[in-house]
Amino acid sequence: MTEGGTLQNETEPPYYAVIFTSSRSDEGEEEYQAMSAHMMELAATMPGFLGVESARQGIGITISYWRDLESITAWRRDAGHIEAQRLGRMVWYDQYRLRIARVEREYDFAKPRDS
Amino acid sequence: MTEGGTLQNETEPPYYAVIFTSSRSDEGEEEYQAMSAHMMELAATMPGFLGVESARQGIGITISYWRDLESITAWRRDAGHIEAQRLGRMVWYDQYRLRIARVEREYDFAKPRDS
Numbered sequence: 604m605t606e607g608g609t610l611q612n613e614t615e616p617p618y619y620a621v622i623f624t625s626s627r628s629d630e631g632e633e634e635y636q637a638m639s640a641h642m643m644e645l646a647a648t649m650p651g652f653l654g655v656e657s658a659r660q661g662i663g664i665t666i667s668y669w670r671d672l673e674s675i676t677a678w679r680r681d682a683g684h685i686e687a688q689r690l691g692r693m694v695w696y697d698q699y700r701l702r703i704a705r706v707e708r709e710y711d712f713a714k715p716r717d718s
Numbered sequence: 719m720t721e722g723g724t725l726q727n728e729t730e731p732p733y734y735a736v737i738f739t740s741s742r743s744d745e746g747e748e749e750y751q752a753m754s755a756h757m758m759e760l761a762a763t764m765p766g767f768l769g770v771e772s773a774r775q776g777i778g779i780t781i782s783y784w785r786d787l788e789s790i791t792a793w794r795r796d797a798g799h800i801e802a803q804r805l806g807r808m809v810w811y812d813q814y815r816l817r818i819a820r821v822e823r824e825y826d827f828a829k830p831r832d833s
Contacts, residue, residue: 620735620737620817620819622735622737624771656739656779657775658776658777659773659775660772660773660774660775661773664772664773664781666779696829697829698827698828699827700824701824701825701827702731702821703822703823703824704735704819704820704821704822705819705820705822706817706819708818709817710815711813712811712815713812714807
C-alpha cells in the first residue's frame with residue numbers, strides 16, 4: 604500500500620509511534636509513489652513493526668507503530684530506508700518533521716451495525 | 719481550517735499528541751465539515767494547545783499537540799467538544815481510534831532554498 608489504509612494495530616499500550624509529517628516538492632511523483640510503497644512493504648518485515656496509517660491532503664501524515672524504541676532505531680538504520688531518506692531530502696520533500704512518541708492510552712469506537 | 723494544514727508546533731519535546739484516526743460514514747458531510755472547522759477553532763482557544771495537523775485520504779488522521787495531559791483532559795471535557803463527540807459517534811464516524819502519546823524526540827528537515 605501507499606497512502607490511505609485502514610485503522611491499524613491491535614497491540615495494547617504502551618508502544619511507540621513515529622509521526623512523520625511532510626510537505627512534498629513538485630518533483631519525482633512516480634518515483635516517490637514507488638518508493639513509498641516499497642518502504643511500507645519493507646517496514647512491515649521489520650521486527651517490532653505493529654502497523655502504519657497514512658494520508659496526504661495538502662500535507663502528508665504517516666504514522667508507523669512499533670513495539671519499542673529499539674525497533675525504531677533498527678528501522679531508521681536499515682540500508683534501504685537510509686537510501687530512501689537520502690532521496691527524500693534531496694528530491695521529494697521540501698520539509699518534514701519526524702516525532703517519536705510513546706503511546707500511553709488508547710480508546711476505540713466502532714458503530715454498532717444495523718441488524 | 720478543516721483538513722489539510724501546515725506543519726505545526728515549535729515547542730520542544732516533551733509534549734503530548736492526541737492521534738485521532740477515523741473512518742467516516744457516508745452521512746452528514748456538510749455538517750461534519752462545519753463542525754470540524756468549528757472544533758479546530760475551539761481547540762486553538764484552549765490552554766496548552768500547541769497545534770494541529772490533519773489529512774484525509776481514505777482514512778482521516780488528525781493529530782493535535784498539547785503541552786501536558788491536563789490540557790488534553792480539559793479539551794476532552796469541553797462542553798462544545800463533548801457535543802461534537804456525541805454527534806461523531808451517532809452520525810459521522812463508522813469507526814475511530816484515539817491515542818494519547820508523549821512526544822519524546824523530534825527531528826526537522828527543510829530543504830535549502832535555491833539562491
